[in-house]
Amino acid sequence: MIRNMLVSGILSVCFFAFSFPLTSYAEQSTHNVQKGESLYSIATDYGISYKQLQAMNNKSNVTIQPGESLQLPVLPSSAEKDLLARLVEAEAKGESYAGKVAVATVVLNRVESSKFPDTLYGVIHDGKQFSPVLNGTIHQPAGEESKKAVQEAVYYQGYDQESLFFYNPDKAQSDYLEDKEVTTVIGNHLFLR
The missing domain is CATH 1.10.10.2520 (Cell wall hydrolase SleB, domain 1)
Structure with a gap:
C-alpha cells in the first residue's frame, strides 16, 4: 500500500512537472533571422501567415536581413x-x-x-x-x-x-x-x- 502511494505520488509530480511549460513566452517572442530565411519561410515554421509576421514587425515590404530580430505573435497552448x-x-x-x-x-x-x-x-x-x-x-x-x-x-x-x-x-x-x-x-x- 505504501509502495502504491509512493508510485502514485511520483506519477502525480511527473504529470504536473511536464504538463506546464517551464519557459516563459518572452524566451520565444522573437526570431533572429538567419541567412537564407524569408518572412514566408519563418512564418511557415511558426505556423502563422507571413502577412501577420510582416504586420507584427511594422514592415512595409518583405525585406529582412540576417541578424535582424523579428517579433513573433503569442502562440498559446x-x-x-x-x-x-x-x-x-x-x-x-x-x-x-x-x-x-x-x-x-x-x-x-x-x-x-x-x-x-x-x-x-x-x-x-x-x-x-x-x-x-x-x-x-x-x-x-x-x-x-x-x-x-x-x-x-x-x-x-x-x-x-x-x-x-x-x-x-x-x-x-x-x-x-x-x-x-x-x-x-x-x-x-x-x-x-
Missing part, C-alpha cells in the same frame, strides 16, 4: 487558449463577438508589452486586473463563441490598434485610464492604449 477563453467568457458576457475578440486581443497585447508579465497566465492573474479572477467566475467553462473569439484574436495579432486596457465606464471609474488614448469603442467597453 491549448491550455492557455482555454484559460483565455474562460476569461473572455466571464469578462465579456453579454458583449458582441467583436467585443470578445477585442478583450482577448488586449490580453495578448499585454503578453507582448514590457509593462506586463510575459505569459498569458501571468497577465490574467496579475494583481487585481480582471474581476473574473477575483470573483472566481474564471473557473466556469467557456462557450463556443468565446473559444472562437480567442482563436480569431490569435490570428489578429499585429493588425490591431495595440490596445492594452478596456473597461466599461458605466460600471467602473478609473483616473488612471482617463489619461489613456481610446483606440476603439465596442459595445459598452472602451479600449485604450
